[in-house]
Amino acid sequence: MIVYEYPFNERIRTLLRLEDLHEKFTFFVQQESPWEHHIALSTIFEMLEVAGRADLKTDLLQELERQRQTLLGFKSNPNVQSDMLDSVLQEIDQTMVALRAMVGKTGQHIRENEWLMSIRGRTIIPGGACEFDLPSYYAWQHHTAQQRYDDIIGWFTPLAPLFDAIGIVLRLLRETGNPAHMEAKNGSYQQMLQGKSYQMLRLVLDETLAAIPEISANKYMLWIRFTSQGGDLKPKAFEGEVPFELTLCNF
Incomplete structure (x- = not known):
């Protein structure tokens, strides 16, 4: 992981x-x-x-x-x-x-x-x-x-x-969050945060999936886009479902 x-x-x-x-x-x-x-x-x-x-x-x-x-x-x-x-x-x-x-x-x-x-x-x-x-x-x-x-x-x-x-x-800080099992559809995941302030996000991913998360977030919305690497290591969009564990941490 x-x-x-x-x-x-x-x-x-x-x-x-x-x-x-x-x-x-x-x-x-x-x-x-x-x-x-x-x-x-x-x-x-x-x-x-x-x-x-x-x-x-x-x-x-x-x-x-x-x-x-x-x-x-x-x-x-x-x-x-x-x-x-x-x-x-x-x-x-x-x-x-x-x-x-x-x-x-x-x-x-x-x-x-x-x-x-x-x-x-x-x-x-x-x-x-x-x-x-x-x-x-x-x-x-x-x-x-x-x-x-x-x-x-x-x-x-x-x-x-x-x-x-x-x-x-x-x-x-890491101990404040409650891990939740999520799944990205077609390599993308979005979650509304409704203005609640968090300080850190933790994402646990099975390395055998060969998926790489690109994370963007503010207090209103979280967006995770998964990519993969080809032989030239250039990232490309990951196609398919990606199960992962998500933890939002805040004191």
Whole structure:
């Protein structure tokens, strides 16, 4: 099964992009090749570009506090597992403390590192991080895998509370929806949303169908058009019925 997610607003779009970058970073930093560690470091630079909004930290703190207050309201509910609820509340509290402890602009410690900024400036240029452009970086790439790993993790660690908060917010958002089984006729599906605001859509599709959803949505209407790929990978309209699972998520 393939899970497709579609954000309804720029705020969730930013969180999903950062989550995607964090997943890629986590994979590449755990490898041993200097080329893979180069990708991990370049991914940190991409994180700074996406997370550069000054209000992201504030938005996350406000959302975590909203979720905390909502969850506290369930404490008196006998149908709620108290140990699981307490665990989530503790996770939120710890993340909020760490997030508040972050000082300055996101990634300021990297922006103040002239060596890292020189690498960042060269990686923007295609092929710009060759050994003759950045001999000191080339020398660093010849350190042991453990040394490079320790350095990269050290540069990322000040950003970790931000990604912990993003993980909690998106996890709680995904859990708000109720999956429904739908079917697209002739490769197309429409649903009126009647002005109700959603923050994210999740679509689960059997990959053996070889159908690709192209999603367009606002608070009034949802439209999903399914396409398929031929040998040249050029998309073409999918003809036939497409069963899928649809979840509309909103806090």
